[in-house]
Amino acid sequence: MMPTTMPLHRRLLLKAAACLAAALPTARGRAEAWPARPVRIVVGYPPGGVSDAITRALADKLTTRLGVAVLVENRAGAAGAVAMAAVAKSAPDGHTLCFSAISPLTQGERPPEGIAPLVSVMYTPVLVLGTPALAAGSFTAMLAAARAEPGRVRWATSGLGTTGHLVLEQVQQASGVTFTHVPYKGGGQQLSDALGGQFEVLSSNVGATQLEHVHAGRFKPLAVGSPQRVAVLPEVPTLAELGFPKANRVSLFGFFAPAATPPERMARLNAEINAALSSPEIREQLLAVNNVPTGGSAEEFARQIRAERAANRP
Numbered sequence: 001m002m003p004t005t006m007p008l009h010r011r012l013l014l015k016a017a018a019c020l021a022a023a024l025p026t027a028r029g030r031a032e033a034w035p036a037r038p039v040r041i042v043v044g045y046p047p048g049g050v051s052d053a054i055t056r057a058l059a060d061k062l063t064t065r066l067g068v069a070v071l072v073e074n075r076a077g078a079a080g081a082v083a084m085a086a087v088a089k090s091a092p093d094g095h096t097l098c099f100s101a102i103s104p105l106t107q108g109e110r111p112p113e114g115i116a117p118l119v120s121v122m123y124t125p126v127l128v129l130g131t132p133a134l135a136a137g138s139f140t141a142m143l144a145a146a147r148a149e150p151g152r153v154r155w156a157t158s159g160l161g162t163t164g165h166l167v168l169e170q171v172q173q174a175s176g177v178t179f180t181h182v183p184y185k186g187g188g189q190q191l192s193d194a195l196g197g198q199f200e201v202l203s204s205n206v207g208a209t210q211l212e213h214v215h216a217g218r219f220k221p222l223a224v225g226s227p228q229r230v231a232v233l234p235e236v237p238t239l240a241e242l243g244f245p246k247a248n249r250v251s252l253f254g255f256f257a258p259a260a261t262p263p264e265r266m267a268r269l270n271a272e273i274n275a276a277l278s279s280p281e282i283r284e285q286l287l288a289v290n291n292v293p294t295g296g297s298a299e300e301f302a303r304q305i306r307a308e309r310a311a312n313r314p
Helices: 008-032 050-066 078-088 139-148 163-175 188-195 208-215 263-277 280-288 298-311
Strands: 039-043 070-074 096-101 115-130 154-157 180-183 201-205 220-225 250-258
Touching: 039 050, 039 078, 050 070, 050 096, 050 115, 050 263, 050 280, 078 096, 078 115, 078 250, 096 115, 115 163, 115 208, 115 263, 115 298, 139 220, 154 163, 154 188, 163 180, 163 201, 188 201, 188 208, 250 263, 250 298, 263 280
Parallel strands: 039 070, 039 096, 154 180, 154 201
Antiparallel strands: 096 250, 115 201, 115 220, 115 250
16 A cells, blocks of 8 residues: 555556556567467368368368467478478468478478478379370380480479479489470379370379379370379279389478567467368378378478488488
8 A cells, every 4th residue: 555645646656557567468468369360281282182171171160179260371392492481471370371292392402491380291102104195015124115215205294393303203213214304383284285195204292183094085194193002993903012112202292480479379280280281180191191180299391301301411
């Protein structure tokens, strides 16, 4: 209690100071509240593909879990590096994330900077397919034809630095066979041109459209990059079985955030994405298109990226 002998103006000043001090924690709490506005996920690929579809499904789950809208923006290019670079420049406050394959961080001399692994989401086997322009009916026969005429066999990928491109380069290195690389900016136009016989071979992530064309006889399945043969194509050998263990790669995808994002927000995002990923609806959606759900800690995801980068060194 203030002394009654204290001058009135002095008592008023002290009371105002006490009220301000009491209000500071509340104001600070409001300033640090998160999420304070919609969360944006930048996807490194065009609309309509598996990556876009699964990101949107996870965004719906996260909208409920976080209590704010979670919006998806497509920013394709450079195998996900364009999206990573855009998110790396964003405010590190947990309101902007990236969804991409890890390939921009595991290939090339200068991977994108300012980006931090948050959580892995899925891995996708890689299919090596023959188009209507390929006469050979197997991977071994295709290699023999390419060896006989160096550069004549054209091998398309969905872009420079993608896992499919890495598969091509490692097959070339191990076999001594020279292909002509045909890089695309994503998978849509690549598949259209493949059906038209614009090249002989393509490497592509396993997906419903690719499998539809395989089952219809339009594409010849030559090999698969996967720890084991995929259940929908049990007769197709892995690249490891064919003698190319370094080319036997999968595409690993996950979420990333700006590198300086506060640890407590990274931890919350990791937990919420893991919870969404474990839902039966998300798991079924992934498995239906032959993608394998992963999840886990940010530290484990970072370790996988470091291991992949080390494996890619000459």
